[in-house]
Amino acid sequence: MSTTVRVWDLPTRIFHWALVASVIDLVITAKLGGDAMAWHFRCGYAVLTLLLFRMVWGLVGGHWSRFRSFLYSPATVLRYLRGQGAPEHSVGHNPLGSGSVFALLGFLLLQVASGLFSDDEIAALGPLAKFASGAVVRAATFYHAEIGKLILLGLIALHLGAIGFYLLRKDRGLVVAMLHGDKTLPFTASDSRDDTKARLLATVVLSACIALVIWLLKQAE
Numbered sequence: 561m562s563t564t565v566r567v568w569d570l571p572t573r574i575f576h577w578a579l580v581a582s583v584i585d586l587v588i589t590a591k592l593g594g595d596a597m598a599w600h601f602r603c604g605y606a607v608l609t610l611l612l613f614r615m616v617w618g619l620v621g622g623h624w625s626r627f628r629s630f631l632y633s634p635a636t637v638l639r640y641l642r643g644q645g646a647p648e649h650s651v652g653h654n655p656l657g658s659g660s661v662f663a664l665l666g667f668l669l670l671q672v673a674s675g676l677f678s679d680d681e682i683a684a685l686g687p688l689a690k691f692a693s694g695a696v697v698r699a700a701t702f703y704h705a706e707i708g709k710l711i712l713l714g715l716i717a718l719h720l721g722a723i724g725f726y727l728l729r730k731d732r733g734l735v736v737a738m739l740h741g742d743k744t745l746p747f748t749a750s751d752s753r754d755d756t757k758a759r760l761l762a763t764v765v766l767s768a769c770i771a772l773v774i775w776l777l778k779q780a781e
């Protein structure tokens with residue numbers, strides 16, 4: 561008997577696809593430079609807002625979006641790699657995928673943070689650069705433009721490769737679940753809460769994150 565489980569609540573799905581759109585925009589505008597940098601900054605602030613939202617949602621969001629639901633011990637990861645995973649590992653992020661999720665979130669945060677302190681000494685000056693010493697700004701700029709972007713492109717390639725692998729080799733359509741939220745499973749599992757109350761809570765959290773980012777930028781004016 562198979563059951564349908566709500567794995568990704570609507571706020572997590574919107575977070576994911578808004579993040580994808582923003583990161584694509586960031587890559588394109590960084591390549592274009594010049595006037596396009598205005599959009600690079602705007603999308604950077606959008607990613608910062610999304611990441612702040614996801615950090616809170618990892619604590620109060622739907623069951624499978626909570627960090628504790630995909631925080632695995634090294635022993636569990638090793639068992640999973642040896643093919644001894646538990647059935648519930650296929651519901652949310654599995655022990656291998658969870659590492660890439662935390663890495664993506666962490667390095668995206670580092671990328672945005674370093675961008676805020678970057679200065680290309682031509683036309684693009686991060687809003688917080690004026691508060692830091694020259695050495696910090698140079699280090700942030702070097703990391704942002706030379707290191708962080710490569711790490712992120714590598715992680716995104718790995719992310720897409722893993723999704724393709726699960727689709728082709730394991731016949732698991734992870735992408736549709738990130739679109740409509742549900743997975744059909746051969747066992748029962750708890751649903752992520754995704755009712756009006758949960759969505760209202762997400763709206764309040766997102767509004768607070770937007771307000772925090774606007775406040776931060778106002779301090780830097």
Ligand code: HEM
Pocket residue numbers: 572575576579580581583584614625652653654657661664665716719720723734735736738
């Ligand atoms: C800029 C590119 C991308 C970034 C930065 C990114 C980032 C992420 C992050 C952070 C998560 C964790 C979601 C959460 O728990 O909040 C995730 C999950 C996921 N992403 Fe992406 N993503 C990207 C592109 C894509 C694309 C293009 C697809 C589809 C073709 C995709 C499909 C998925 C799926 C299916 C999951 C859930 C994986 C699982 O079941 O464990 N992602 N992604």
